Amino acid sequence: MNNEIILKTEKLNKIYLRGEERVWALKDIDLTIKKGEFVAILGPSGSGKTTLLNLLSGFDKPTSGKIIFLDKEISLMKEKELQKIRSKYVGFIFQNFLLFPHLTVYENITLPFYFNKRKDKKEKIYEIAEKLSLISRLKHRPSQLSGGEMQKVAIARALIIEPLILFADEPTGNLDSENAFNIFKIFETLSKEGYTVVVVTHNWELISKFNVRKINLKDGKIV
Ligand SMILES: Nc1ncnc2c1ncn2[C@@H]1O[C@H](COP(=O)(O)OP(=O)(O)OP(=O)(O)O)[C@@H](O)[C@H]1O
Ligand SMILES: [Mg+2]
Known part of the structure; x- marks a missing residue:
């Protein structure tokens, strides 16, 4: 592993407003990836895991503090600029896979190319499908797949742009x-292989089987 820092936060705070109530979802989060x-990212329900992931991936803005991605402060960026960074460097994987049911596996994997107005690279798609053992499933629709296969399709879709960093929020919650x-x-x-992977999970038993760096959240703080 090289020592290049790709993501860093400084005193990150997120406060949500729920009617009159202020919910302090993240408190002074300092971390380096x-x-x-x-x-x-581990912690009980409501501890701020999804909030942190959404900030790190540029989907949401902090109330205060900095998020530095590849030496750029993304917390200050306009949506359009942020969108460019996300489409170039960031892959996102969701608990419920978020596949399009009427598209084939192949078409689902190619979607980021359309969103980014890039040319569909057939070779790349086959290379990733091969790596994830999806070759025999490329013509299937999501309803014809197992849950594990659906999540692999979602991973393939995230990998197709060759992101620097992959974020996943409870990716195994339905498996x-x-x-x-x-x-x-x-x-x-x-x-x-050099991808940076940041996963939110509740599953301590699963995590204990892997050599993974753990960030524990409790009440919005790293503990
Ligand atoms: N859009 C929102 N508006 C108001 N409060 C919110 C909003 N999103 C999250 N919260 C609150 O912020 C806190 C952190 O929520 P978050 O979703 O980050 O927790 P979590 O650790 O991902 O929980 P879970 O394991 O249940 O997914 C909770 O108290 C939650 O109710
Ligand atoms: Mg969550």
Whole structure:
């Protein structure tokens, strides 16, 4: 692993307004993530895991504090500029896969090319499908796949732009333990290849089987 810092936060705070009430979801979060690190964000429900992931990935803005991605302060960027960075460097994987049911596996994987107005690179798609053992599924629709396969399609879709960093929010929340293990194995392999992987999970048992850096949140603070 090299020591290049790709993501850093300084005194990150997030306060949500819920009617009159202020919800202090993150408190003074300082963290540094290096290239190729495999990082798990852990903590009980409501501890701020999703909030932190959404800030780190540029989907939401902090109330105060800095987020520095590749030496650029993304917390100050306009949406359009942020969108450019996300589409170039960031892959996102969701608990419920978010595949398009009427598209084939192949088409689902190619979607980022359309959103980024890039040319569909057939070779790249086959290379990634091969790596994730999806070649025989490329013509299927999501309803014809197992949950584990659906999540692999979502990972393939995230990888297609060759992102620097992958974020996943409870990616195994809808999977049985065997499939969950396989998905984490894929993340581990990807991190060894140089991808930076940041995963939110509740699953301590699963995490204990992997060499992953743990960030524990409690009431919006790192503990
Ligand atoms: N859009 C919002 N508006 C108001 N409060 C919010 C909003 N999103 C999250 N919160 C609150 O912020 C706190 C942190 O929420 P967050 O979703 O980050 O927790 P989490 O650790 O991801 O929980 P879970 O494990 O249940 O997904 C909670 O108290 C939550 O109710
Ligand atoms: Mg959450």
